[in-house]
Amino acid sequence: MFFSLTKIFNKYKPFFEYKTLCHRSKSSLGVWSEDLSTDIKLKIERHWSKDVLSQKKIDNDTESFYVLPMFPYPSGNLHMGHVRVYSISDTIARFHKLDGKNVIHPIGWDAFGLPAENAAIERNIPPHQWTRSNIQSMKMQLLKLSFDFDWERELSTCDPQYYKWTQYIFLKLFEKGLAYQCRAKVNWDPIDKTVLADEQVDEFGCSWRSGAKVESKILTQWFIKTTKYAKKLFDGLSSNILEDWKDIINLQKHWIGECNGIVVRFKMTCGDKKKPIDIWTSEPYKLIHGEFITIKKDSIYLQEMENMINEDLKCFNPITKCEMPVYITDDANYAPERDIYIASPSNNEEDFMLSKSLNVPVISCKQVNIEIENKHALEIAQKNDIGGYLVSSKLKDWLISRQRYWGTPIPIIHCDGCGPVAVPLKDLPITLPHVESFGSDIQTLDKLAEWIDCTCPKCQKKAKRETDTMDTFVDSSWYFYRFLDPGNNEKPFDKIKVSGKTPVNIYIGGKEHAVLHLYYARFMSYFLHSLGWIPSPEPFKKLVVQGMVMGQSYKLKSSGKYIPPDNVVLVGKEYKLKNTGESVLAQWEKMSKSKYNGENPERLLTTYGCDTTRLLILSDVPPETSRRWSDATLPGVLNWQHRLWLTIRDFLKHRSSVNYSNEQLSEEEFCEHERKIWDAKNYFIATTTYHFKHTNKLSVGISRLQSLTNTLRKNLPPDVIAKSKEFESALASLIIMLSPVTPHFCSELWAGFVSAPNRICNQSQTNICWDKNVLEQQWPKVDEQYNLSLLCKVDGADRCDLKINAAELIKLDLENALNIVVKEESVAKRIKSGIFKTKYELYPGCRAILHIFTNRKLKMKEECEDIANKQ
Structure with missing residues (x-):
């Protein structure tokens, strides 16, 4: 699918002006007497292009440093967001090379998904053809910007040699009971004709992709049981492995929620109908001592069992091995996002009142030790593999089914006798069938009878393939491991190849991916770690979250219609529409063609050159801050x-x-x-x-x-x-x-x-x-005789900044640093109430920071918490 780097260079030889000279013999252009102009800059870039893009080979014994930008969707054209994120990653990667590290800086393509398929439908061409063309175009643009990617590691998620291993990992999840199929109330996008996960619907109930108002449907879908790892994922956010995650930790914690309850799978029956149901409770003892179940009137479980009445409903409790009565009511204290409640009137006053309102007789009056019984219930559930894992009430499993063609096929075969059966590993990959024409109709795999019909691997009878494809977030949940072993034909990657190179040292990307992608990637890493495939459960050490590139847009105050900048004139301090003088509102917004506030990277490359473009995008504001793009800089x-x-x-x-x-x-x-x-x-x-x-x-x-x-x-x-x-x-x-x-x-x-x-x-x-x-060259280092800063902060405020010889500072530990700063009056008078906690940060060759937190600060915090609790 892809051009090799050599082929691309040969094809565009006039642009790159390859030289046969090596670094050591190449001289400058020698035009120092001329004023620096864009023409000279472009000549410089052509002159040095090969050297700048050459991979510097470093001894394998050198410490590895993995710099990873989030890989792009191949849309065909780079936008300024791409320029920013890859300028950041390239600068960091080049720094660490100069600093003596064996840098891994790969790139690939998140190539499946709706945009490519919709574009292919519009153009009546197969999606793989559209995607391949876009990849070639974007690859050339990345090379023009001289990003030093390791192209030998290049991968694409739509390549069968990649998604073969996505399917393999799915089957491992299926084998462990973490991938399952069930009927569920789902979000249906009426425009893109596919199901969306809850995470892909915005706060207004609209699709994150098409913008359409989603509809509610009940469909049989595939899920991955991410909830089983909720507590581990929540606790992992406090790991010392994570560096500079800042507010991303809070976003992740909010998404996962406080893991204050457990889930156990019961079975609800009504006559000859049976339905597995998940019951969540924050009081596990009720799983042993519960006396009845309540269910909301609009619950999906009821919608699937018609003509039922209270007396017909029963629920089999796998903890006690007994049946429990079920009552339909909206009056129970249901947890957020849950529609089933288990009640124990003998041990809970609120449940007792509920039983009276429902005229439910109290079966037992035995009081239990709730703390002991909570623990007992967890042990039984976990031992029998029927749940018992801690999770918040609001967190749901990951819905991965998509009813579209351009995605990784789910490797499951449906047999009337055997049920869902895993495709044998030897038969992977299950490749997408070739489709000659992509017309106006949306293509789905369930229309392709020849591809669907197959034989059951277990009983050898006629069967059918699963026709849903996987959400693209599955493809991108593990790609960072494949980058380290892209040519492996025996397994997704070799543990030896990822050891010492993961977790990724620095992961760079937009904040819009701080919840979904990051959550799925962390889940997948925890799962792969449970299999013994990777040395650490966390995938990423440090996050560099980049803000958006904003452009100035103009729209009429009267109608809100966006207008091109060329139609606007500044009159005094107000913007006006040319010719009519109508008032115009100017504001900074995310770049968009529809808002006429975009910037074409090609214009910048032609007008100012690659290096000036990179310098422009990196100057003035740090990566995490939104960048207001303007030629004024x-x-x-x-x-x-x-x-x-x-x-x-x-x-x-x-x-x-x-x-x-x-x-x-x-x-x-x-x-x-x-x-x-x-x-x-x-x-x-x-x-x-x-x-x-x-x-x-x-x-x-x-x-x-x-x-x-x-x-x-x-x-x-x-x-x-x-x-x-x-x-x-x-x-x-x-x-x-x-x-x-x-x-x-x-x-x-x-x-x-x-x-x-x-x-x-x-x-x-x-x-x-x-x-x-x-x-x-080697990155410069300070002279040993130079005095560096030892900064002391007490309760977050700077209190002293001492100068210590660089050779001595590197030897300082927490104890010695503390002994030095407490002698300073500005520190001593601030710690009279006592030291509660200290933290020492040493940055060799740069500085050191000693944080001191006092008992006074702790006491104030406790007092505030007491006041809040009383209120």
Whole structure:
């Protein structure tokens, strides 16, 4: 399906201008005497394209670092959201390469789903043809932006060699009783003609994809029992493995809910009709000592059993092995999202009142030890595999059935005698049947009789294939493991290949995926861990959640109609519609064609070049903040690149004439300049490293590099530029640290830098490899003699900031750091009430932070909680 990287390069050779020279022999374009222009930038990018995209081979013994951006849906064209997320991931990946890590930075395609199928229907072409074309187009755009992906790991979820293993994992779930089929009330999208999970319906009851108002239907569907892992997933959010998840933890916890009850599967009967039902209760003892069941009048279970009356309904309790009467009423205290209640009048006053209102006789008056019986009920349920797992009342199992063609086929065969039967592993993958024409009618597998008819693997009688396909979230729930072993033909991946490389070090993507995708991916990892396939249950260590790219939109105040920016004029402080003068409302919104506020990345690449585009998207605001896109930010970035260009020009000029100077500096003056440059260099190395490596606030790191540029251009005498070792070292550090953001531009700056005569720094002193490209250098480190920050925070507020030698700071532990800061008056007077808790964060070569939480703060918190409880 995919072009190899070599084929793409050969096809677009005029664009990439392949060179046969290696890094060590490639020189700069040598146009330093010319002013920096877009034309020169584009020439630079063509000149360095191969070097920038070459994979740097690192020894296998080097520590691995897995940088993973969420893979894209192949829509055919990159949008600014793509540019932002992959600029972030590429910069982080390039940083860690320079920092000596064996970086894994893969890319692939989340290629199944409704958008491709709907587009194929509109164009009367098969979905795989549309998808393949889009992948080729988007791949070229990613290459134009010079993202350093490991294309050898490329995968697509619609490739049978990928979804074979999605089917394999499904069968493992089926084998463990975690994938099951049952009738349920579901959300039906009348436009896309498919079922949606609850998670895919917005707060207004509309489909997240089509926008249509969903309808309620009762259908037989496939589910994955994610609820069985609810408590583990909830508790896992407190794991020390998770770094910087911030408010995502709260979003996940809110979605899962407090796991304060258990579910047990009963069986309801009415005459000869039987129906399995899940009963949730926050009081497990009732499963042993319950005396009757109530059910809501509009419950789905009742809708399937017609002409019933109270006396006919019974419920078999698998804990006690006894039947229980069932009463239909809306008056019971049903838990949120539940329509069945189990009552124990002998042990619960509220249940006793309920029994009186329903005229239910109390069977037993025996009082029980509720705490002991709660534990006993859990043990019985879990031992007999009938439930007993902790879960919130509102959390439902994952509905994965989709009634559309373009998805992973569910590998189940339905036999009248044997029931649902797993497809034998040797027969995987069950591939999608070829469809010649994709016309206006929606294609579904249940229309393809030849594909449906098959033989039962158990009894060899006639049977039929399952015609639903899987939700695309199943495909994307485990792809990050397949990236580590993409060529494995024997199993989804080898445990040896993922060990030491997972959990993913940094996972990057939009906040809109912080609940659904992240929840499903975490569930799948916990399940795979239970099978012994992966070493850790959590899939991702650190999250970098990127905000949306916003564009300014304009719409008429009178009608709300969106209008193109070209039709708007600013009159004083108000926007008006040209020609008519109607009032126009301007606002920042998510980019959209319909709102005329989008930005085409191709325009930016053509007008400003790849590196400037990357620099623009990363500057000014940190990744998690929404980015208001405007050309107004251009002058600052363009000016900075111009100043860097002039810095190399001046460096070459003064190094070529070392004796150039109208006025010789005194030794004292020269040393003072060197000291200031040394101090600035170390400060900006420390702070840039901190933000590139630890906070991932790339915009702040970039601003530090801008400040270092200012230092190197701040009225320095020619003698300093010509003869200063510190200037040379600082300039080298600046170019290296900017190279993850603008790799082509920095490659050219570096080529000019190393071509200068009269070099002062030697490799042993600075770790500069003069014969290598900038992308093969080592990330700069602060000098051991430089004083770094030891910041102490008491109850969240900064109280002292001590300066400690870098060589000594790295040796400090919690105890030593605490002994140092408590001697400071500003700290001592704040901890008189006692220390409740401490936390020490050491960032080698950057800084250290000691957090102290006092008993005073704890006491205040407890007092507030007491007040809240009383209210």
